[in-house]
Amino acid sequence: MGITAGGVEALRESLDGRWGAVRRGSVELLGGLKPPGELEREEYRAWVAEQLHALAEGGHPLIGFPAEHGGQDDVGGSVVAFEVLGFGDLSLMVKAGVQWGLFGGAVQALGTAGHHERYLRAIMSLELPGCFAMTETGHGSDVQHLRTTATYDPDTEEFVVDTPDPSARKDYIGNAARDGRMAVVFAQLVTGGVTHGVHAVLVPIRDGGGAPMPGVRIEDCGPKAGLNGVDNGRLWFERVRVPRANLLNRYGDVAPDGTYSSPIEGEGRRFFTMLGTLVRGRISVAGGAGSATKKALALAVRYGETRRQFTRPDTGEEVVVLDYLAHQRRLLPALATTYALHFAQEEMVSALHDVSDDRQQRELESRAAGLKAVATWHATRTIQTCREACGGAGYLSENLIAGLKADTDVFTTFEGDNTVLLQLVAKGLLTSYRDHVGDLDPWGMARFVADQAVNVVIERTAARAIIDRLVSGSSDALLDRGWQVRQFEDREKHVLEGLARRLRRASKEDAFDVFNAAQDHVLHAARAHVDRVVLEAFVAAVDRCEDPEAAALLDQVCDLYALSTIEADRAWFLEHGRLTPQRAKAVSQAVNELCARLRPRARDLVDAFGIPETWLTAPIAA
């Protein structure tokens, strides 16, 4: 029933994409590690720390850092390598992300030559384990208003880092509770009595022996729902002094006499520029979520192909559960969406790698916010579905899905709360990415929207020529890709225009309330946009695929993604006269038929993910 082994290989190559070599190399490196089994928390943390060294020795961290410091200058490749870690132990993935992506990435992106020279090699080699200390207990999403202060003292040419109140403690900080020696601390920079907004300062938090530095208080966050191999902690600073050179001064500097200077005017703009350079973290989380989702689906599909339940009376045989429509309905649209998100992720990684101007950068930031939200929610939902689809077996740790569920749960929260991120996406769309919008308040947004035409023009992001062709020649058949694309585009345009009209009506006095009352509308607009971008990426991938058998299969998977997405929001299409009741029912029927058609291919589709077997060792997957 399945396609040929060569067919699976062609499918896998299509998934491997631009960073195929990095991907295969990373799979090999990961495949050489051994799953930890059941460990107590401290043992587990020790195991993760040890494996991190194995990754360092295997060259994993080199990929993304500058060649002049021993790296490979491959930004896109570094995200792909991180993504592959998502097939393995997720605590290890997150710990790697904290050390090299967040900590190392901040030093690289926010620091200057001196910092790079001094720290990057030690960061890559793990000689200097570090933390990314941004979140505070009272400010998780609204990081622009963090309360930690870094006050410049010209007499000693030092910054004094301080935690002014309990809500300003740094919280959930990875690498803080056990291993970190240094932290990139985000704090309000004050010099000469003037606050210049949030900046990043390097603060040593532990001495060579592992004891907290004077004035630094460290607390363990304790057990968590998952990711217990990562040592998250809390940090308090009591007037801790660090040299002036510890300021990561690419976007704002303080002269020895205390004079502040910055290449970017405006506190808000500066802060969001700094945040923007850290976009790789968000993109990485979306990729890691994708890998975990693939692994859960691989386990559920394998089990669904062998587990039998209830007898088919005409043959007397017990029925393989994946032959039930309800089981297909659970797994196959989720599998199709996982494919779609994979290609959207690949395209986003390319955009990150190639970004060359401000407008592209802002579009990338918006894309990263949107895809991170959609991909991590998809992960949470799909892994839950896979757990349930495997029944009691899915609840046992030995079958791996329980761990995937627990570990990925926080992905919807960290690197930006999904609900907040989708609002960023909508703001970007409403302002056509003209400028950083992170610091526009509701009234600022309302004025901005009022100044714009509310006639939204959908800009196709990928494969423009192909999509133009598909749309212009399209019929109204449900399986016509051009029709599908038109539905996605039309919905985005309509939802966005309606939103713009609502927001324009706001006055200075009621702007907050108008925005708040439209919050569900805002989230819907962002979702509709992300869905469209994802579909375009899938269309482009089908078009790129040179193997005819694999391309034909991808084409059907793309149909299932498109139609199940329309089905999920068909109330909107009905409410807005885009689907007649008859046609809406036909969409559901078409999803059922696609499930039946793809069911014999399910195993091939998960095999093509190329997950190393070492990390799929579970009784249900045998």
Added chain:
Amino acid sequence: MGITAGGVEALRESLDGRWGAVRRGSVELLGGLKPPGELEREEYRAWVAEQLHALAEGGHPLIGFPAEHGGQDDVGGSVVAFEVLGFGDLSLMVKAGVQWGLFGGAVQALGTAGHHERYLRAIMSLELPGCFAMTETGHGSDVQHLRTTATYDPDTEEFVVDTPDPSARKDYIGNAARDGRMAVVFAQLVTGGVTHGVHAVLVPIRDGGGAPMPGVRIEDCGPKAGLNGVDNGRLWFERVRVPRANLLNRYGDVAPDGTYSSPIEGEGRRFFTMLGTLVRGRISVAGGAGSATKKALALAVRYGETRRQFTRPDTGEEVVVLDYLAHQRRLLPALATTYALHFAQEEMVSALHDVSDDRQQRELESRAAGLKAVATWHATRTIQTCREACGGAGYLSENLIAGLKADTDVFTTFEGDNTVLLQLVAKGLLTSYRDHVGDLDPWGMARFVADQAVNVVIERTAARAIIDRLVSGSSDALLDRGWQVRQFEDREKHVLEGLARRLRRASKEDAFDVFNAAQDHVLHAARAHVDRVVLEAFVAAVDRCEDPEAAALLDQVCDLYALSTIEADRAWFLEHGRLTPQRAKAVSQAVNELCARLRPRARDLVDAFGIPETWLTAPIAA
């Protein structure tokens, strides 16, 4: 903004219901126990076993057992007492359910006087810890086809209990890995070479010293996603001999010479009658899921009322997160549904307590299947939502939601897989509960449906007179309860009639395929039915509430439940011409408005659940 303390108390009394005294007593007993904190698995199991004794000493198990053996004969009360345990440690709740509900319940329901005399006191006192060994690795849902055998040997007047193949091992059995001394083993009863279907046999599995009995192999299921205080295990029997008297012989007996007799004809009917007597377990799980949901909502609402994020520009103050529409949308419809399910649960417990004929019993079994499925899915979804609504704090174990999530996850699977249960509900509806339908195959169902009128008559289950009045005098206003009830009824009737028409077309040859192709339709019919039954229970509860302030509040909560349920399935109402696009949008708008109206009452609504503060001790709930 909230109602008076007296108002909260009136609300709580309304929730307390018919078993108010049992409920308050159980809350007091539970409130006297202390949460375990973080424990290793074996320590945790020991803690749970110890607390079980505290519950026994507190009289918890007496409630449901017969007075003649020292119990209190209060079946309904026993379910309510179990439900209250859901506010505490869920491993303890489940372990109590295994010992007294499943093991003790099976001895009580399937055994006869001799068994009761011999075992019930020892079961209540924990002198005899036991297991309920039904599920096998290869047969989790299709328990009618279990493979374990109990073969009668007239020479020694013993049953020989045997595990014939690896897939027939008993799996996920609570109390098996550490504490159980005896198991109720479900097995195919064979005597004189003839199989009489599944029966239950008491098999000692450990001796007084705790070592496995000869021929019994026990394996630990190992770590699980949650409920790690419960010792789930696997059991294999190698020709284990037990005396003839160990057969729980209420529904099938074997004479010393091997002659089989039963008061019920037909293997299938007999088996489903036996299963039916165990309905209390399913009802209890629905109740426990409700308590866990309430606790998660209480935590999320308390945190949502204190946590602030982003500044409101017109006042300069940081906004309390529960003031955001998106946050209200996450928590308040879920809270309303939790109220609705509470009242439906209460009504179901009453039906269990008062059941007096076969038809009522079958209706109860169907109700239990449906509410168990809907309540446990609601729990999984709502607890997930609460976790996300609390951000990073929600991920820390100290804030309790992580544990609730992990522990309740399997509720959608155990005591019947939800998807299978909803199919049972639909079968019951299609056959008007005329007979046990568990063993009707698709072709049997098709013939049955063909013989019936396909003109479904909705039978109101609760508060018939009130609902008749509401419906007959109803306008078309969205907040008119009569209109809401009509929508629920109309949807159920239409979906069910359409389903009946589809299934009637099946022939003997294609019956399986016709049923399989309609599986999503089947599930939808069951959901629509359960939703209606739940709404009716809520309507009855509002009507019963004598305190005007509490009644007015409940009335609004009921509106939110009804309209958010219609909103969630509004695609169906649009597809079937029940809602115009304009009106569908008005439903969404009304949900938003109800969220705003109920937001100041959110804290009162969760306070009225009466969760003991000992079990709400978390930094986010301070």
